[in-house]
Amino acid sequence: IQAMFSNNDEAVINKKLPKELLLRIFSFLDVVTLCRCAQVSRAWNVLALDGSNWQRIDLFDFQRDIEGRVVENISKRCGGFLRKLSLRGCLGVGDNALRTFAQNCRNIEVLNLNGCTKITDATCTSLSKFCSKLRHLDLASCTSITNLSLKALSEGCPLLEQLNISWCDQVTKDGIQALVRGCGGLKALFLKGCTQLEDEALKYIGAHCPELVTLNLQTCLQITDDGLITICRGCHKLQSLCASGCSNITDAILNALGQNCPRLRILEVARCSQLTDVGFTTLARNCHELEKMDLEECVQITDSTLIQLSIHCPRLQVLSLSHCELITDDGIRHLGNGACAHDRLEVIELDNCPLITDASLEHLKSCHSLERIELYDCQQITRAGIKRLRTHLPNIRVHAYFAPVTPPPSVGGSRQRFCRCCIIL
Numbered sequence: 001i002q003a004m005f006s007n008n009d010e011a012v013i014n015k016k017l018p019k020e021l022l023l024r025i026f027s028f029l030d031v032v033t034l035c036r037c038a039q040v041s042r043a044w045n046v047l048a049l050d051g052s053n054w055q056r057i058d059l060f061d062f063q064r065d066i067e068g069r070v071v072e073n074i075s076k077r078c079g080g081f082l083r084k085l086s087l088r089g090c091l092g093v094g095d096n097a098l099r100t101f102a103q104n105c106r107n108i109e110v111l112n113l114n115g116c117t118k119i120t121d122a123t124c125t126s127l128s129k130f131c132s133k134l135r136h137l138d139l140a141s142c143t144s145i146t147n148l149s150l151k152a153l154s155e156g157c158p159l160l161e162q163l164n165i166s167w168c169d170q171v172t173k174d175g176i177q178a179l180v181r182g183c184g185g186l187k188a189l190f191l192k193g194c195t196q197l198e199d200e201a202l203k204y205i206g207a208h209c210p211e212l213v214t215l216n217l218q219t220c221l222q223i224t225d226d227g228l229i230t231i232c233r234g235c236h237k238l239q240s241l242c243a244s245g246c247s248n249i250t251d252a253i254l255n256a257l258g259q260n261c262p263r264l265r266i267l268e269v270a271r272c273s274q275l276t277d278v279g280f281t282t283l284a285r286n287c288h289e290l291e292k293m294d295l296e297e298c299v300q301i302t303d304s305t306l307i308q309l310s311i312h313c314p315r316l317q318v319l320s321l322s323h324c325e326l327i328t329d330d331g332i333r334h335l336g337n338g339a340c341a342h343d344r345l346e347v348i349e350l351d352n353c354p355l356i357t358d359a360s361l362e363h364l365k366s367c368h369s370l371e372r373i374e375l376y377d378c379q380q381i382t383r384a385g386i387k388r389l390r391t392h393l394p395n396i397r398v399h400a401y402f403a404p405v406t407p408p409p410s411v412g413g414s415r416q417r418f419c420r421c422c423i424i425l
Helices: 014-015 020-025 029-037 041-050 066-081 095-104 122-131 149-154 173-182 199-208 225-234 251-260 277-286 305-314 327-338 356-363 385-391
Strands: 056-058 084-086 108-110 137-140 162-164 188-190 215-217 241-242 266-268 292-293 318-320 347-349 370-375 397-402 423-424
Touching: 020 041, 029 041, 066 095, 095 122, 122 149, 149 173, 173 199, 199 225, 225 251, 251 277, 277 305, 305 327, 327 356, 356 385, 385 397
Parallel strands: 056 084, 084 108, 108 137, 137 162, 162 188, 188 215, 215 241, 241 266, 266 292, 292 318, 318 347, 347 370, 370 397
Antiparallel strands: 397 423
């Protein structure tokens, strides 16, 4: 064994296995292991640092140590072999390093710069100039990014399919207009926290992005029905929509989704307090592929919504009803008897639903796929009810608060304090 792996170029393994096979073996190793192998011998150094082994690199675990020169060296080593690079959270990387990277790695397809806060429009200009094959780009929390970046990407990266500019709050409708005119093949667009965006931006997306599958507009506070209806009418392939915090939207959006987006699988509309049972009835009757719904703080919905979901949405896996204070045990009964109950439903969140009692837990006993249930501040839920549920679903995780325990008589002149407690069972 010692002879096979000895630290010299004449080791048995180097003689027995052809270079091509060793190179193939090295291609399955992660970054750390490759670097260790490079120190074994001169022969292994050449093999480990061969560009073909560095097609996919994720440096997130080393984010504190990564500086610009490291990225420059990697780009020179990998060259045209590199297809996927993640620099997520690498605060030390700036525009100059990424210009060198773009010049050397022109076949890059997936680039994650999430949280690289030194990045400015100059980086997107470099990517536009040299990286025409770019398909996925994550610029979330790169807050210096402006409309100029989107214009550059539009001109130089026509194959772009996924773009994340969440929290890039300098972006406006003008940037979105420039982007979609050159990148009409966009399939996923994450605009969370882009607070300057208005309905006109969505109208550009609806008019130019027919392939759009995923759209995140969380906390885009200026968005109204007009903009989202345009999205529904122009993006019939839409499968995932997050409009949580867009408090101006009404049932008109749910109607538009039901009429135009039958493939919808994920809908997140937390804190959209104007939505009602009427809208969710239309949605459920038309979008039968729904798998995840976040309806937290949709305070107007009642058991009627749950009845419609139980009848028409057999694929439902995750449902959040937290702070939906009109939901009762009867609604949960319908859900527990619904098409999704036995094999699909995995998570249900019922925090702050004051009308929910142990009876709801009885109705959920038949949900054999149920993995987690949230019951914080459900005052009528008891330990005994949870215990009975666990006899049927022994692996379920239950998160709950319980009412204060009645303190016992004082001992030795002092009284013990008992407070509400959070338990995870």
